[in-house]
Amino acid sequence: MGVSGALLAIDAGNSKTDVVLAGPDGAVLGAARGGGFRPARANVRQAVDGLAALVERAAAAAGTAAPPYAAHVSACLANCDLPVEEELLTAEIAARGWGRTVAVANDTFALLRAGLPDGGEPVGVAVVCGAGINCAGLGPGGRTARFPAIGRLSGDWGGGECLAEEALWAAARAADGRGGPTSLARALPGHFGLDGMPALIEALHLGRVAAERRHELVPVLFAVAAAGDAVARALVARQAEEVVAMAAVALERLGLLGAGVPVVLGGGVLAARHPLLHEQVVALLAGRAPQAVPVVVTAPPVLGAALLALDRAGAPAAAYARLRAHYGAA
Numbered sequence: 059m060g061v062s063g064a065l066l067a068i069d070a071g072n073s074k075t076d077v078v079l080a081g082p083d084g085a086v087l088g089a090a091r092g093g094g095f096r097p098a099r100a101n102v103r104q105a106v107d108g109l110a111a112l113v114e115r116a117a118a119a120a121g122t123a124a125p126p127y128a129a130h131v132s133a134c135l136a137n138c139d140l141p142v143e144e145e146l147l148t149a150e151i152a153a154r155g156w157g158r159t160v161a162v163a164n165d166t167f168a169l170l171r172a173g174l175p176d177g178g179e180p181v182g183v184a185v186v187c188g189a190g191i192n193c194a195g196l197g198p199g200g201r202t203a204r205f206p207a208i209g210r211l212s213g214d215w216g217g218g219e220c221l222a223e224e225a226l227w228a229a230a231r232a233a234d235g236r237g238g239p240t241s242l243a244r245a246l247p248g249h250f251g252l253d254g255m256p257a258l259i260e261a262l263h264l265g266r267v268a269a270e271r272r273h274e275l276v277p278v279l280f281a282v283a284a285a286g287d288a289v290a291r292a293l294v295a296r297q298a299e300e301v302v303a304m305a306a307v308a309l310e311r312l313g314l315l316g317a318g319v320p321v322v323l324g325g326g327v328l329a330a331r332h333p334l335l336h337e338q339v340v341a342l343l344a345g346r347a348p349q350a351v352p353v354v355v356t357a358p359p360v361l362g363a364a365l366l367a368l369d370r371a372g373a374p375a376a377a378y379a380r381l382r383a384h385y386g387a388a
Contacts, residue, residue, distance in 0.1 A: 064122070065081070077115070103150060130159045133163075134167055135162060139206050139208055181317075201312055226275070229242040297335060317349055
């Protein structure tokens, strides 16, 4: 496959990064997966260096030895939240010479595109709830709705990291008497084979349980909530409220609050379809946007980044079908 037809798609999330080199016919020619993309914890050049290693692996798998690897690069990146960050990342990726043209967007747009139908104008809203939470929307005429999504500073609440912290906070206070009772005080330390919250607090503080393992507590939280624990259920309810609040505001900004458009749900927390969370999200969304159609995407978001590249190339319908079939999302 010559460079004139190849398309390079990158989806870099908080926890993992996928890179795909595809043909204009939707065939996946090479792929690579690596760790998360967090340029705020490094400089932009170092962060893109991490992408470079994966791009080289995907290109090698496709039999392409040297850049430019593709006619177009579609990069959907976590922590690309502000216009200035988008500009810096676009310039850095363009300087690498991976493709003749480059388009950079927040990774929520990859989820959105994966959940939208092919053909016609893309219109809808996506909420990603994985390690963090974010929302993006596309309206008629290419209008967009976005949030800064940089944590509490920008008014965000939710995602796996937040849920784990809130569960730990509630469990710690239940254990020492400052808060009401909750089964989380037994279940969270029990997950790590510890006998109580004092032991878990010490283990996390001293690094005997790595901070990166806190995400393991999210399924525990949902299990405790499903068993009827009031504190855990309140956290799940708040997560549902935050998901729907973001979606509804984005729809309203785009003039779509009364339209029958997709609201795409994805990221590890939402894609797991925990019944308690999913049912509340669907019910609350029906109250705020009765015509909206919730769509859960479980395919890797790199599919969306690659679909955006196909859009740019003006690919035929068969190319979209082939790409979606590769990811089991036909």
